[in-house]
Amino acid sequence: MPSFHNGAVEIAYLDEGEGDPILLVHGFASTKNVNWVYPTWVSELKKNGRRVVAIDLRGHGDSTKLYDPEQYSIEILAGDVVALMDHLKFDRADIMGYSMGGRITAYLARYQPARLRSAILGGIGIGLIKGGGPGENVAEALEAPSLEDVTDPVGRTFRAFADQTRSDRRALAACLRGSRRLMTERQAAGITVPVLIAVGTKDEIAGSADELGKIIPGSQVLNIPNRDHMRAVGDKVYKTGVLEFLSHRH
Template sequence: MKGCDVEFFESDGMRIAYAVEGEGSPVLLAHGFASTHAVNWIPTGWVRALVEAGYRVIMPDMRGHGASGKSHDKADYTLSAMAGDLVALLDHLGEPGADLMGYSMGAMAALVAAMEAPERFDRIVAGGVGATLLDPKRDPGPVIEALTADDPSTIEDKGAALFRTFADQNGQDRKALAACFEAVRAPFPVAGLGRISRPVLVVAGEADVQAGAPGPLAERIPDGRAFTVPKRDHMKTVGDRVYKEAVLAFLSE
C-alpha cells in the first residue's frame, strides 16, 4: 500500500499532520517514539488489515514527529498533551468517538486519553507496553545522550543506539525527540489506570524487554486483559500477524 495523503490541523498551538484511509467505524492509531504514521502503520500491514475489516483508519504524526510541529521544549510533550491531540483530531474530523490503538509511546498517550476523555473512546489497544510502565524510575538519559550525540559511533548503550538509528532512518528532528523522550519517560500516572472505564487490551511481545509482560499492567485496569505475542521483541511485535488477529477480534467484540 502506498502512502496516504497528509493533511494538517492545529491542536493547542501545535501543527499536527494526519492521514485518513478507508470508510466505516473509526479507529485512531497513535504511533511509537521516533516513528511516524507512515512507518508504524502502513508497511506493517495495519492500514490494509483495518481497512479490509471495514474501519476508517485515522493516523496522526504525534507532536515532534514526522510532518507535525516540532518543539525543543520538553513541556510540550507531556502524555496529557499528546492525549489532547488525539481528542482534538476527533473534533477536527467531526468524529464523536472512535476505537483507539497506540504502540509504545502512542500506547502511553492512548491510556492517558482513556483516563482523561473516556467518553470519546470505545475500545483501547495498548501495544508495546507492559510491566515496565509501572516502574517510576525510567531513566531517559541513555536515549537522550544517543539522540544528541554528534558521532553515533560513540554510543555505548545498544538499546539507545537503536533509537538513534531509527530516528535517523526516519529523518527526524533529534533535538525534538530528545525533549519528547525526557517528557514521556517521566513517571507514568499509574493511579489513573484504575479509573479507566473502557475495555483495554494490553499487548506485548514475549521477548520485549522494553515493555515487559503485559499482564501486570492489564491487571491495574478494571476491564483490562493481556495478550502476549509469541517470540517477538519490541520492534517485531508491531507488524506480527498474531497481534493483528488478536486486535481485530477484540475490536469486534
C-alpha cells in the same frame, strides 16, 4: 497528507477508509507511516471495514518540531489526539497506541473515557507504571554527533532507528525528556473502558502485559510470541488479536 493546527502546532495525519473510526497513535521516534502504514495495519483495518485515522505526533513525521520538553507532556500529546478527533468531528473512536502511543492511549482512557469505545495498548505493559525503556541514555544518544559516538546499547538502537527514519533528533530528545511521567497503579486501576494489552514476549522495554492486565479492570491480555519491542509491531498474532477484539467490541 492532510494536516490541521492545534494552536500553533501543525499536526499531520492520514484518514482513509469508511466505517467505525479507529485512531492510531505511533510510538516514540516513529511516525504514522513507519508504525502503521508500512506494517500494513492501515490496509488490514480498512479491509475489515474501518475508517482508519493515524496521527503524526508533534515532533515526529510531518508535524511541527518543537525543542522544549515542556511542550511534550503526555497531557499535551493526548490533547493533540483529542484535537484531531474534534477536527474530524467524531465523538468517539477505538484508539490504538504503540509504546509511547500506548501511554497516550492509557491517559485518554483514564481521563477522557467518553471519547473512547475501547483502548488498545500495544508495546506497553507494566512499564506504564513501573517505568523502564528509553531514558536519558537515549536522549543523549540522539544528541550525540554520530552513531559511532554512542556506546549505550539501548541508545544505539534508538539512535539508529531515528537516523533510519530521518527524524529530527533534537525534537525527539525534547519529546523523550518531556513525556516520561508514569501512570500510578491507582490511576491505571481507574480505567473503565474496554482494554486490550498486546506485548511481545521478548519485549524488555514494555514490561509484562500480564502484570498490567491484573491492574486494569476487565482488560484482556495478548502476548505476542517471540517478539521484541521493535518486531512485535507488524506481527500477525498482534493483528489477528486486535481484529478479534474489535469485532467483539463492534
